[in-house]
Amino acid sequence: MKKFILLLAILGGILVVACGGSDSDSTKSAADSGTTESSSTSGGGFAELGRDLRAQRMRSASVILQDGRVLVTGGNQPAFQAGAVKTAEVWTAGSDQWEFTDDMIVERFSHSMVVLKDGRVLSAGGRDLKNTGTNKADLWDPKTGGWIAAADMIEAHENFPMVLLNDGRVIVAGGSARDYNPTNVAEIYDPNTDSWTQVGGMSVERIWHTGTLLSDGRVLFAGGGEPDDPHIKNAEIYDPAKDTWFSAGEMNVGRTQHTATLLKDGRVLVVGGRGKRQTSEIYDPSNNSWGEMADLNEPRAEHIAILLSDGRVLVIAGTGSRPSVEAWDPDNNSWQVVGKIQVGRYRHLAELLDDNRILVFGGNGESGILASTEIINIEVGSEVEQAVLTGTADPQLPTPAPVVDTPVPAATAVIVGRxxxxxxxxxxxxxxxxxxxxxxxxxxxxxxxxxxxxxxxxxxxxxxxxxxxxxxxxxxxxxxxxxxxxxxxxxxxxxxxxxxxxxxxxxxxxxxxxxxxxxxxxxxxxxxxxxxxxxxxxxxxxxxxxxxxx
The missing domain is CATH 2.60.98 (Tick-borne Encephalitis virus Glycoprotein; domain 1)
Incomplete structure (x- = not known):
C-alpha cells in the first residue's frame, strides 16, 4: 500500500511539472481566466519558465519600451482562421507577467515595430487577415495603451527590417510586397508630419534580410532571399545625411533569416541563416570590408541575437526548435554554448531587460505555436562603452537603384494576385x-x-x-x-x-x-x-x- 501511495505522489508531481508551462489559450476570454505561475523546475537556473503570454504567438513583433516594459503585438495563432491577429500584450518587471493592452487597428503578422523618440511605438506592414501584404501602420501610446492609425506606407512590406534613425525618423526597406514577391522599395516615416517618403530603392530586391543602425548613423542592409534559395550575398548602406545609397560589398556566403548585430566596437556581427549556415562574419565600416569569424557550434536560422552590455553576443535557439544558447566573445573570436532554454523554439522573440536578464517568448516549438515565456539569467561582465566607427563605402552601387515617384493615393483598392x-x-x-x-x-x-x-x-x-x-x-x-x-x-x-x-x-x-x-x-x-x-x-x-x- 505504501508503494502504491508513493507511486501516486510521483505521478502527481510529474503531472504538475508537465502542466506548469503549458501554452495559454489564443483568445482573450480564455486567457483572462488565469496566468501560469513562474517555474524553475530545470535548467539549473540559466533559463526559468515565466508566466505565459496571454495568447500563443509566432511571427509577431516586440520592442522594449522606454520604461523597461515589453510590448508584443500580432502574429500567427493556432486557430486556422486566425492567420493574423491584432491583439497586443505588455510584460512588466516585478509582476513578471503579461497583460493585454488595446488591440492594434489592423491584424498583422510578419510585421515590424520600433519605439519612436517620444516613446510611442510604430507598428507597420506584415500580412493581414486576407494573407495579403499590407501598407497599413498604427501608433501605440504607452501612457494610454491606445492605438491610432498612422499614415499608410507607400508600398506594402512584410518580413522586413524597420530601423530608427538618429534624427527620429524611421526607415523601412524591402520585404515582400502585395504580390508576395520581394521588393527593393525603401521609405522613411517622419513622425513630426505623419508621412512616408520614398528614398530611392535598394540595388536588389530583398526579403528576410537584416537592417542595422551603424554607430555613425548610417544603416546596413544585408542578405535576404527566399528560404529555399537563392540567398543574397550583397550588402548596401543608406546614408540619411546624404540621402544616398552605397555599396557595402558582399558577404562571404549568401544568407537569409540570419541576424546582424552592432558590436560595441562599431563593427557588425552576422550570424547563421537558412541552408544550415553555421558560419559567422563581421562587417567593418571603417574599410567597407567583410571578414570570416569562428563557426557556431550548431547551424542556426530564425534565431535571436542579443548584444550583452559586456560586448558579447548571445544567440538563442533557432530553426529545428533548438534549445541551445551560444555566446560569441569578441576578445578571442570564439563561440561557447552557455546553456539551454527549457522550450526549444524558432520564430520567437527576445528582449534584453534593464537588469541584464533576457526575456524569451512565443515562437514555434515541437508542440506548435507557443505562449511559453522564459527568462535567461547570465552572468555579465563590466559594461563596455559603445564606440563610434566612422565608415567609408563605395558611392557607386553595383546596379543603380531605380527611383519611383511617390504615387498619389487612389480611392480604389489595389487588386493583387494577377x-x-x-x-x-x-x-x-x-x-x-x-x-x-x-x-x-x-x-x-x-x-x-x-x-x-x-x-x-x-x-x-x-x-x-x-x-x-x-x-x-x-x-x-x-x-x-x-x-x-x-x-x-x-x-x-x-x-x-x-x-x-x-x-x-x-x-x-x-x-x-x-x-x-x-x-x-x-x-x-x-x-x-x-x-x-x-x-x-x-x-x-x-x-x-x-x-x-x-
Missing part, C-alpha cells in the same frame, strides 16, 4: 468524392467544389488550400454581349505545415489568356478556371506549383 502562370499544367482531375483532401503532385489542377481541399505535394510538406466561396463573378455569360469582360474573385483558406496563412483572394479576368498565380512562400496557387455545374454550384480549378515571378 500575375499569370505561363508554364504548362496537367489536365484537371476531379476532387475526392468523399470530401477528403486531394493529394496531388505540383502542377496537377483539381476541380474543387465549395469546401474542397487541395494539398500539394503533400499535407506535411506542401501548401493546403480550401475553396471557401466565390466573392463575385462579373464575367459576361456565354452567348451574351457585355461592355466589360468582367472577372471572377474567389476566397481561399491556406496553410503550410504548422503555419496558418489565413484567407486570401484571387482574381481571374475573363479576358485573361493564362491562369492567375499568387506566390505564398515556397509554393504558389494557380487559379485556372471557375465553372458551374448543372445545379449552378461553383467548381474551382486550382493547382499548386513552385514558381518565382519572372
Amino acid at each position: 500575375d499569370v502562370y505561363e508554364d504548362p499544367l496537367e489536365d484537371p482531375i476531379d476532387a475526392e468524392p468523399d470530401g477528403s483532401a486531394s493529394l496531388v503532385p505540383n502542377g496537377q489542377p483539381v476541380r474543387l467544389p465549395i469546401g474542397g481541399v487541395l494539398a500539394s505535394p503533400s499535407l506535411q510538406t506542401g501548401l493546403v488550400a480550401v475553396f471557401l466561396e466565390v466573392i463575385s463573378d462579373t464575367r459576361c455569360p456565354s452567348g451574351e454581349t457585355c461592355d466589360e469582360p468582367g472577372e471572377a474573385i474567389i476566397l481561399l483558406e491556406l496553410r503550410q505545415q504548422d503555419a496558418p496563412f489565413g484567407t486570401t483572394e484571387m482574381t481571374l479576368g475573363a479576358d485573361q489568356a493564362l491562369p492567375s498565380v499568387k506566390k505564398l512562400g515556397k509554393y504558389s496557387t494557380v487559379f485556372v478556371d471557375l465553372e458551374y455545374d448543372s445545379d449552378n454550384n461553383p467548381i474551382l480549378t486550382l493547382a499548386m506549383v513552385q514558381w518565382r515571378k519572372k
Whole structure:
C-alpha cells in the first residue's frame, strides 16, 4: 500500500511539472481566466519558465519600451482562421507577467515595430487577415495603451527590417510586397508630419534580410532571399545625411533569416541563416570590408541575437526548435554554448531587460505555436562603452537603384494576385468524392467544389488550400454581349505545415489568356478556371506549383 501511495505522489508531481508551462489559450476570454505561475523546475537556473503570454504567438513583433516594459503585438495563432491577429500584450518587471493592452487597428503578422523618440511605438506592414501584404501602420501610446492609425506606407512590406534613425525618423526597406514577391522599395516615416517618403530603392530586391543602425548613423542592409534559395550575398548602406545609397560589398556566403548585430566596437556581427549556415562574419565600416569569424557550434536560422552590455553576443535557439544558447566573445573570436532554454523554439522573440536578464517568448516549438515565456539569467561582465566607427563605402552601387515617384493615393483598392502562370499544367482531375483532401503532385489542377481541399505535394510538406466561396463573378455569360469582360474573385483558406496563412483572394479576368498565380512562400496557387455545374454550384480549378515571378 505504501508503494502504491508513493507511486501516486510521483505521478502527481510529474503531472504538475508537465502542466506548469503549458501554452495559454489564443483568445482573450480564455486567457483572462488565469496566468501560469513562474517555474524553475530545470535548467539549473540559466533559463526559468515565466508566466505565459496571454495568447500563443509566432511571427509577431516586440520592442522594449522606454520604461523597461515589453510590448508584443500580432502574429500567427493556432486557430486556422486566425492567420493574423491584432491583439497586443505588455510584460512588466516585478509582476513578471503579461497583460493585454488595446488591440492594434489592423491584424498583422510578419510585421515590424520600433519605439519612436517620444516613446510611442510604430507598428507597420506584415500580412493581414486576407494573407495579403499590407501598407497599413498604427501608433501605440504607452501612457494610454491606445492605438491610432498612422499614415499608410507607400508600398506594402512584410518580413522586413524597420530601423530608427538618429534624427527620429524611421526607415523601412524591402520585404515582400502585395504580390508576395520581394521588393527593393525603401521609405522613411517622419513622425513630426505623419508621412512616408520614398528614398530611392535598394540595388536588389530583398526579403528576410537584416537592417542595422551603424554607430555613425548610417544603416546596413544585408542578405535576404527566399528560404529555399537563392540567398543574397550583397550588402548596401543608406546614408540619411546624404540621402544616398552605397555599396557595402558582399558577404562571404549568401544568407537569409540570419541576424546582424552592432558590436560595441562599431563593427557588425552576422550570424547563421537558412541552408544550415553555421558560419559567422563581421562587417567593418571603417574599410567597407567583410571578414570570416569562428563557426557556431550548431547551424542556426530564425534565431535571436542579443548584444550583452559586456560586448558579447548571445544567440538563442533557432530553426529545428533548438534549445541551445551560444555566446560569441569578441576578445578571442570564439563561440561557447552557455546553456539551454527549457522550450526549444524558432520564430520567437527576445528582449534584453534593464537588469541584464533576457526575456524569451512565443515562437514555434515541437508542440506548435507557443505562449511559453522564459527568462535567461547570465552572468555579465563590466559594461563596455559603445564606440563610434566612422565608415567609408563605395558611392557607386553595383546596379543603380531605380527611383519611383511617390504615387498619389487612389480611392480604389489595389487588386493583387494577377500575375499569370505561363508554364504548362496537367489536365484537371476531379476532387475526392468523399470530401477528403486531394493529394496531388505540383502542377496537377483539381476541380474543387465549395469546401474542397487541395494539398500539394503533400499535407506535411506542401501548401493546403480550401475553396471557401466565390466573392463575385462579373464575367459576361456565354452567348451574351457585355461592355466589360468582367472577372471572377474567389476566397481561399491556406496553410503550410504548422503555419496558418489565413484567407486570401484571387482574381481571374475573363479576358485573361493564362491562369492567375499568387506566390505564398515556397509554393504558389494557380487559379485556372471557375465553372458551374448543372445545379449552378461553383467548381474551382486550382493547382499548386513552385514558381518565382519572372
